[in-house]
Amino acid sequence: MKEKILKAIEKNTKLSAKDIAVMLGEDEVAVAAAIREMEADKVICGYPALINxxxxxxxxxxxxxxxxxxxxxxxxxxxxxxxxxxxxxxxxxxxxxxxxxxxxxxxxxxxxxxxxxxxxxxxxxxxxxxxxxxxxxKKYKEHGIALVGEVHEERMLITP
Amino acid sequence: MRNPLNDKVVNIKPSGIRKFFDIVTEMKDAISLGVGEPDFDTPWHIREEGIYSLERGKTTYTSNAGLKELRIEICNYLERRFGLVYEPNHETIVTVGGSEAIDIALRAMLDPGDEVLIPQPCYVSYEPCTVLADGVPVIIDLKAENQFRLTKQELLDAITEKTKVLIMAFPNNPTGAIMEQKDLEEIAGVIIEKDLFVISDEIYAELTYGYHHVSIASLPGMRERTIVINGFSKAYAMTGWRLGYATGPKEIISQMTKIHQFAIMCAPSTSQYAAIEAMKNGDADVAEMVESYNGRRRFVVNSLHEMGLECFEPYGAFYVFPSIRQFNMSADEFATRLLQEEKLAIVPGTAFGACGEGHLRISYAYSIENLKVALERLEHFVTKLRNE
Structure with missing residues (x-):
């Protein structure tokens, strides 16, 4: 479960323990405990924002x-x-x-x-x-996220 | 002047989605859970192969049935993933999306008056394509209490002496329903006994959660009476490349290839070169995307339950199909008001057949952030309705 939690928050630290628990189909209390444990063990070392x-x-x-x-x-x-x-x-x-x-x-x-x-x-x-x-x-990409180029929704709003 | 038009075409109703689409595009700052395509870009190594093929000047027609190398890779893939064994030369054709494959399969198989069983809710093209191929669509209304799976009895009740083809589309758009092996075994006996053929649209085969997709063609006695349709759009996020394929018995595929040869010539070569890369090295991308969809699927189902909307757990595709019957209004009215009052576009279930009444199709091919914003709007609307 710990690996799955890490994978989930690696790209999105804004997910709450509840969000993660729901998305992984796990118990919220267990997820919160695992996160605390990984914080204490310095597996999770911080939650910085990626700023351009x-x-x-x-x-x-x-x-x-x-x-x-x-x-x-x-x-x-x-x-x-x-x-x-x-x-x-x-x-x-x-x-x-x-x-x-x-x-x-x-x-x-x-x-x-x-x-x-x-x-x-x-x-x-x-x-x-x-x-x-x-x-x-110039920085093009950091932490797996491209910093340049416009992000826009190419998809039509409704498709079958 | 004479009427320039064909009655059959004129009488086909425009898709229910079309009407809704027109309202949405008029509306600025509307957000949507109405998209039937992945939110991922095509993995870069696949796009790169497409670009490379252009650089090398691979811009000519390919053979009608598609590049032989691609057909070989498709057959390898189908065997590797679903245990389906087909021969690349005579049993495989590369088409312009799964959509073309559906069209030409029906045209190759139907004589005027042949009945085609179409379990609904389903993708919007099966019924009109049947009509255009001079077939007679016979709708089977699937039920929420069966999690929108096709049952043996429903199938038996719909069969007449004129029934020739059954269209199967699992994992299903719009319901997210799947058919497990035991469900398929139940109906396969009927199909064989009544000497029917199956067009099995398995475009969402890779997108299942907790179950591995089973193709009906893999059951005993079914391979010789099934056309399996699949494609690159959903699994590899390649919708705009317009590339699909069909596999099946030589005698049907060769007639489909004839129609394809005259109507289309061949599928786009750039897409075919990219698709070879997808088949060879795309398994890890698919696994990654499936894991991501699965998290969002659980998130949406949980949110719907929390706001008191009933929905069964969908194990396939990227749709949830909640019931809105508690509000005593039609799906169309619900969706229209939701759009006008909350600026949230969700497709009413009726766009996929009359029996989709009382349901909405929610797509979860969106980022968690987008899903959160949209579901907050939905909850706000639902709360408002309860207080009215």
């Missing part, structure tokens, strides 16, 4: 930074990753296979703000060997 900031007045820039680091003895990459992800402006940190070690996604108000973060916070860290910053020009 490009459509707002708010200026935002996103950068994707490739970071090469020196892993630390006994702690591998985790310690340095933690030192990076603790910064509020860091949106995401991934450990990568391939030509570099960490992908760091930064949200900033301006390019200067991002540049300052990289040059004054990230790059000077002892474990960081190099960085390569890529600014995002």
């Amino acid at each position: 900031w490009d459509k707002t007045e708010d200026e935002k820039v996103t950068a994707l930074i490739e970071v090469k680091v020196t892993p630390q003895r006994g702690q591998g990459f985790d310690k340095i990753a933690e030192r990076i992800y603790k910064f509020e402006e860091v949106e995401a940190v991934y450990l990568m296979s391939g030509g570099f070690d960490l992908t760091v996604v930064i949200h900033g108000k301006t390019m200067r703000e991002v540049a300052t973060f990289v040059s004054e916070r990230l790059a000077p860290m002892d474990a960081v060997l190099s960085t390569a910053t890529h600014f995002v020009l």
Whole structure:
């Protein structure tokens, strides 16, 4: 049941426990309990909204930074990753296979703000060997949902 | 000037849906639960194959019966999913939607005066297509207490010496009814004993919930007297591609192919190339869509029960068929007032046959958000009626 609940809310966090219970043909109390349990276990880590900031007045820039680091003895990459992800402006940190070690996604108000973060916070860290910053020009799709293109009902209102 | 028109055509009544459609299109900001097609877009990998075929210049006629590769894939699919074994060369034809297949099957099989049994409520084309093929439609009124399944007795009562064809359409539009294997076995004996043929419209075969669809053609003695009609519209969300198919005994399919050859030539080639991809790699898409429909189906049935509208649990297609008899008004009046007062379009059951009276066809091929808004309007209306 838990997997089915996760599948249902992954694309639509606005569904209530009752909605989910009805849609899955399960008991509402059991569904609510399962959700609470998964929240406690950090299986469900939060319910953020997917916002297309490009459509707002708010200026935002996103950068994707490739970071090469020196892993630390006994702690591998985790310690340095933690030192990076603790910064509020860091949106995401991934450990990568391939030509570099960490992908760091930064949200900033301006390019200067991002540049300052990289040059004054990230790059000077002892474990960081190099960085390569890529600014995002346009977001087409996020979290499985297309952000561009008009959504409109193509179907006729009534068909047999 | 002479009358330019054919009486048979002129006398066919326009579809009951048409009238309603005209009112709805006049009305701005109306929302609808009246659509008989999926709310999904065709899966991208299928669309991509269609585009690729255009890029390669695959824009010519295909063979009349359809691309051989597609016919082979259709036969593989029918065997894989429903245990139906057909031969791609002589027992399979690709048509312009299931609609064309229904039309040409009737035209290939009927002589003037042959009676065609049409259990209603049902899709709107069976009756006029029968008339156009010089057949005589004989309506069987299905009953809510049987969950709109066809019973042996209802079938027996409708058969005369002139009866030739029975049209079966399960899972059913508009009721959402299915026929389980035991229901089919009940009537198959009668069909064989009375030497009838069946046109089985199985366009919703993939959209069943908790039951796996059983084709009547898979029962002993039925394959040789059944034309199975199916298509890509509902299962793969490909309504606009206009692609369906029919399988059956060689002697009937070959005559259908003759009509198709002269009337249509061949189904659209782009659609056929896309359909090959659907047949080969579309099973996971279908499973995903069925799971999604199932959640919405439960949601709508539950909401209807909560607002005190009686409806049996529909196990097929994407329709619920609740009763509105408690309000002592016709389905047509209910739907018209609902549209005018709440700006919600729902098709009255009578659009699918007189015995759909007292019912509405609610489509749940909508997002949960849309369903919530629409069902709130319906509940508001129902509450208002109770206080009148």
